[in-house]
Amino acid sequence: MTHSRPPRRTHRTSLAPxxxxxxxxxxxxxxxxxxxxxxxxxxxxxxxxxxxxxLEWSIVASSIYVAQAIEQQGVVRGLGEHFRSAEVALHGIEQRAMASGEWKATALYYQELDHINTAVDLHEFQLMRLSYSEVSRAVNKATGEIRSTSGRIITLAAQQADMLREAS
Structure with missing residues (x-):
């Protein structure tokens, strides 16, 4: 009687993970x-x-939410006050633009422009230092916070996530 051995298993590793x-x-x-x-x-x-x-105002506002979520993650820290200043500026712009009950483009005050430009530059600084997964986590967090406050997602945040998915 011969003892048959089970066939030898070949271990293959998928490169996908x-x-x-x-x-x-x-x-x-x-x-x-x-x-x-x-x-x-x-x-x-x-x-x-x-x-x-x-929509353009919303794209900037969404980016500020993502920037604040990145700040809360702790990977790039110390920029929170700049993002809060930009958020306050965006709120003021929204109030003026919606004064008639419907959106009408409005001019910005110098200080609002300064806060927004600084926040956008700092957000770029953040993105240059984060991995795909860290950015994705921040986008998801910001999106969740916006939804939880009954806000609309119009979406640089979603565009960022889609762009990051395409890139990988």
Missing amino acids: MRLARNAATLLTPPELAKTLAPLRAATQALREGVATE
Whole structure:
């Protein structure tokens, strides 16, 4: 009687989990960063020129929420007051633009423009130092906070997540 051995198992390792982990841990490339920031830069320019639509205002506001979520994660810290100042400026702009009950583009005060430009530059600084997974986590957190306060998601936050998914 012969003892048959079970067939020898070959161990194969899928590269997909390793690739996924590497992509989640890598920083955004300059083209990915530029693509992610393009809608924000365009919306900021429209605000600066006093011709911003409500959607463009929302893109900037969403980015500030994401920036604040990144600040709360603790990866890039110490910028919170700049983001709060931009948030206050955006609130003032919204109040003036919606004074008639419907959105009408409004000019910005110098200080509002300064706060918003500083926050956008600092947000870019944040994004240059975060991995894909850290940015994705911040986008998800900001989106959840906006939804929990019955806010609308119009979306640089969602655009950022989509762009990051495409990049990986």
